[in-house]
Amino acid sequence: MTETPGIVVTGASGRMGQMLARTVMESERAHLVGAVEREGHDWIGRDLGEAMGGTACGITVTDDPLEAFAKAQGILDFSAPEASAEFAGIAAQARAVHVIGTTGLGPDHLDRIAAAARHAVIVQAGNMSLGLNLLTKVTQMVAAALDDEYDIEIVEAHHNRKVDAPSGTALMLGEAAAAGRGVQLDDVADRGRDGMTGPRRRGDIGFAALRGGDIVGEHDVIFAGAGERLMLRHVASDRGLFARGALKAVLWGQDKKPGAYDMHDVLGLG
Numbered sequence: 165m166t167e168t169p170g171i172v173v174t175g176a177s178g179r180m181g182q183m184l185a186r187t188v189m190e191s192e193r194a195h196l197v198g199a200v201e202r203e204g205h206d207w208i209g210r211d212l213g214e215a216m217g218g219t220a221c222g223i224t225v226t227d228d229p230l231e232a233f234a235k236a237q238g239i240l241d242f243s244a245p246e247a248s249a250e251f252a253g254i255a256a257q258a259r260a261v262h263v264i265g266t267t268g269l270g271p272d273h274l275d276r277i278a279a280a281a282r283h284a285v286i287v288q289a290g291n292m293s294l295g296l297n298l299l300t301k302v303t304q305m306v307a308a309a310l311d312d313e314y315d316i317e318i319v320e321a322h323h324n325r326k327v328d329a330p331s332g333t334a335l336m337l338g339e340a341a342a343a344g345r346g347v348q349l350d351d352v353a354d355r356g357r358d359g360m361t362g363p364r365r366r367g368d369i370g371f372a373a374l375r376g377g378d379i380v381g382e383h384d385v386i387f388a389g390a391g392e393r394l395m396l397r398h399v400a401s402d403r404g405l406f407a408r409g410a411l412k413a414v415l416w417g418q419d420k421k422p423g424a425y426d427m428h429d430v431l432g433l434g
């Protein structure tokens with residue numbers, strides 16, 4: 165029997181970290197070999213299964229990514245921007261496939277991740293679900309078909325613990341809409357309105373973010389024209405959706421050449 169890839173989960177105590185750890189532990193196609201949390205976290209040194217409120221699983225949570233990644237073939241990383249940029253370099257040294265779901269990444273983080281992708285496989289996406297990645301394709305198609313008489317607005321809603329806005333998914337949808345229109349998102353993005361904003365600029369792509377309760381993730385792309393509105397919507401109701409997508413990505417990446425990939429590559433969406 166062939167050995168399945170050994171996986172390390174970072175941000176292991178987080179909402180996604182725990183979901184990812186459970187998903188890997190339940191999978192027959194991969195096995196968990198490590199769990200990383202930040203230095204000083206009270207889970208360090210504890211058994212992951214017990215820390216998650218269940219039975220012992222034999223994985224001790226560590227704050228040493230270097231040691232943990234060295235024995236892994238894949239890293240599932242939904243943590244924080246600075247951590248993900250650092251993990252990219254360490255995962256590349258270990259030649260492990262690094263799946264990055266972390267959002268809120270700035271230009272410096274993205275540059276460091278791109279540098280690491282010269283040496284190892286990195287799959288990065290602000291949303292790991294099939295439905296949402298398909299919706300980016302539809303968004304691009306609709307944006308290409310309609311001219312700028314149709315105003316594009318992207319509305320996202322998330323739980324009250326989310327720290328970045330607009331969401332990574334909203335930005336993916338914005339990029340898709342901008343690509344459909346043949347423009348750069350940075351040139352047309354309107355990322356927040358307050359006060360005397362003046363009338364809407366023709367061709368802008370607007371973003372609005374709602375935060376509340378336990379909303380997992382909801383995204384609307386609205387094309388508002390004269391006398392009609394076209395609305396595309398994705399609703400995630402279970403974080404397991406993202407974890408299953410991430411697991412799919414890390415398995416897909418095992419036999420790929422070093423490089424930067426996204427979920428369109430993994431899901432064969434072109």
Ligand SMILES: NC(=O)C1=CN([C@@H]2O[C@H](COP(=O)(O)OP(=O)(O)OC[C@H]3O[C@@H](n4cnc5c(N)ncnc54)[C@H](OP(=O)(O)O)[C@@H]3O)[C@@H](O)[C@H]2O)C=CC1
Pocket residue numbers: 174175176177178179180181200201202203205242243244247264265266267268289290291292293332406
């Ligand atoms: N691409 C996708 O499909 C999805 C992406 N996400 C993204 O994933 C990220 C995590 O989301 P979520 O799980 O809800 O957030 P959480 O805050 O629940 O989890 C993040 C975890 O990462 C830990 N962490 C922070 N810094 C480090 C570090 N240096 N080393 C190790 N661990 C670290 C945090 O620890 P501490 O709390 O102690 O700081 C925390 O446990 C976000 O960016 C979110 O937007 C979420 C869902 C889907």
Ligand SMILES: O=C(O)C1=N[C@H](C(=O)O)C[C@H](O)C1
Pocket residue numbers: 267290291322323326330331332333334380381382
């Ligand atoms: O923080 C979250 O929870 C989520 N983050 C991702 C994003 O920023 O788009 C994906 C999903 O919507 C949940």
